[in-house]
Each structure stands twice: as C-alpha cells, then as structure tokens.
Amino acid sequence: MKANKFAAALVAASLTGAAYAQDEEADGGTGQALYEANCAACHQYDGGGVPMMQPELILSEKANGDIGGVIDMILLGSAAVPAGTxxxxxxxxPFDxxxxxxxxxxxxxxxxxxxxxxxAVTADDVRARRASHAGQ
Ligand code: HEC
Structure with a gap:
C-alpha cells in the first residue's frame, strides 16, 4: 500500500510538471522539448539566434516558406545552403x-x-523529402 501511494504521488507530481511545461501545446509539448534539446543552443530558446553566428528563426522566410526548405535545413544542415551564400x-x-x-x-x-x-509539417512530408535525397 505504501509503495502504491508513493507511485501515485510521483505520477501526480510529474503530471503537474508536464502540464506546466506543455502550456496547451497541440502535440503535448514534444515539439518544444525536441527543439530545446537539438536547436536552442544555437537558435536560442526564443528563436532569436545570435548575430553573425546563426540566423534568428523569428519570421524567417526559410522556416515559414515551402516545407521543403525547413525540412532540408534540418535534414542536411548547412549543406542545404548553396556554397558561398x-x-x-x-x-x-545535419539532423538526418x-x-x-x-x-x-x-x-x-x-x-x-x-x-x-x-x-504544421507531417512525418510523411519528411519521409518524402528524405527519399528525394536518397542516393545523392
Ligand atoms: C551548431 C549550431 C546550430 C544548431 C544546433 C542548429 N542550427 Fe539551424 N542554423 C545554424 C546556422 C549557422 C544556420 C545558417 C546557415 C546558413 O545560412 O549558412 C542555420 C539555419 C537554420 C535555418 C534557416 C533560417 C534562415 O532564415 O535562413 C533554419 C530553419 C534552422 N537553422 C533550423 C534549425 C533547427 C530546427 C534546428 C534543430 C533541429 C537547428 N537549426 C539547429 C546553426 C545551427
């Protein structure tokens, strides 16, 4: 019984924490967590980037434009940017x-x-884009 109570308290505590972090995200906060783990070190938590080092993602044309642009950027990294530009x-x-x-x-x-x-971008969009690069 004691152990069960402890487990229930743990579940309640983690649910509260998760609800706080997720803040009404449609995907349950996973996109934010993945962004923060993989991208925020460079593009910052607020998407503001760092002048001269990495672009801000706020109102970024590449982030908002054709889905291929942002997917390729994530799959290929700087290799998606034409040399010299x-x-x-x-x-x-690359995050492939x-x-x-x-x-x-x-x-x-x-x-x-x-x-x-x-x-939104779907997993099928990413799959199609990945397939288009296969064998290159
Ligand atoms: C090591 C630092 C670093 C990490 C980590 C990183 N990026 Fe970038 N990102 C850059 C740099 C530098 C550029 C600029 C590339 C260029 O134009 O030469 C860039 C460009 C971009 C662009 C294009 C923005 C624009 O307006 O040109 C997008 C979108 C982007 N990154 C998204 C992401 C996402 C999403 C992640 C996480 C999966 C991520 N980046 C992780 C450094 C990073």
Whole structure:
C-alpha cells in the first residue's frame, strides 16, 4: 500500500510538471522539448539566434516558406545552403539521424512559434523529402 501511494504521488507530481511545461501545446509539448534539446543552443530558446553566428528563426522566410526548405535545413544542415551564400560564421550540423516524426514535430514547432505562421509539417512530408535525397 505504501509503495502504491508513493507511485501515485510521483505520477501526480510529474503530471503537474508536464502540464506546466506543455502550456496547451497541440502535440503535448514534444515539439518544444525536441527543439530545446537539438536547436536552442544555437537558435536560442526564443528563436532569436545570435548575430553573425546563426540566423534568428523569428519570421524567417526559410522556416515559414515551402516545407521543403525547413525540412532540408534540418535534414542536411548547412549543406542545404548553396556554397558561398551563407552570411553566418557557424555551421549547422545535419539532423538526418532524427526520426521523420521528430523532425516533423520540430519543424511544426518552429513554424507555429517565434511569430511564424507557416503551419504544421507531417512525418510523411519528411519521409518524402528524405527519399528525394536518397542516393545523392
Ligand atoms: C551548431 C549550431 C546550430 C544548431 C544546433 C542548429 N542550427 Fe539551424 N542554423 C545554424 C546556422 C549557422 C544556420 C545558417 C546557415 C546558413 O545560412 O549558412 C542555420 C539555419 C537554420 C535555418 C534557416 C533560417 C534562415 O532564415 O535562413 C533554419 C530553419 C534552422 N537553422 C533550423 C534549425 C533547427 C530546427 C534546428 C534543430 C533541429 C537547428 N537549426 C539547429 C546553426 C545551427
């Protein structure tokens, strides 16, 4: 009985914490968590970027435009940017080791936060884009 009570208290505590962190996110907060784990070190928690080093994602044309742009950026990193056209001193690594689902959640988070309104990206979108790069 004691152990059960303890377990129930733990579940209640983690639910409260999760509800606080998730803040009414449609995906339960997963997109935000993935963004913060993989992207925020460079693009910052608020999407503000760092001048000269990495672009801000706030109102970014690439983040909001054609879904292929943001998906390729995540899959390929700086390799998605034509040589000689980058205005930033840092390099973005490829995140192709993430699952289609995780990339879709991150891309959707970026396109629906930071004043962006590009809309959601699905795992099927990512799968199609990944397939188009296969063998290159
Ligand atoms: C090590 C630092 C670093 C990390 C980590 C990183 N990026 Fe980037 N990102 C960059 C740099 C640098 C550029 C600029 C590339 C260029 O134009 O040369 C960039 C560009 C972008 C762009 C294009 C923005 C624009 O307006 O041109 C998007 C979108 C983007 N990153 C999203 C992400 C997402 C989503 C993640 C996490 C999965 C991520 N980045 C992780 C450094 C990083």
């Amino acid at each position: 980058s205005g930033y001193s840092n390099e973005m690594p 080791y993430l699952s289609d689902e995780d990339i879709a959640l991150i891309a959707s988070y970026v396109r629906t936060h930071f004043e962006n309104s590009g809309g």
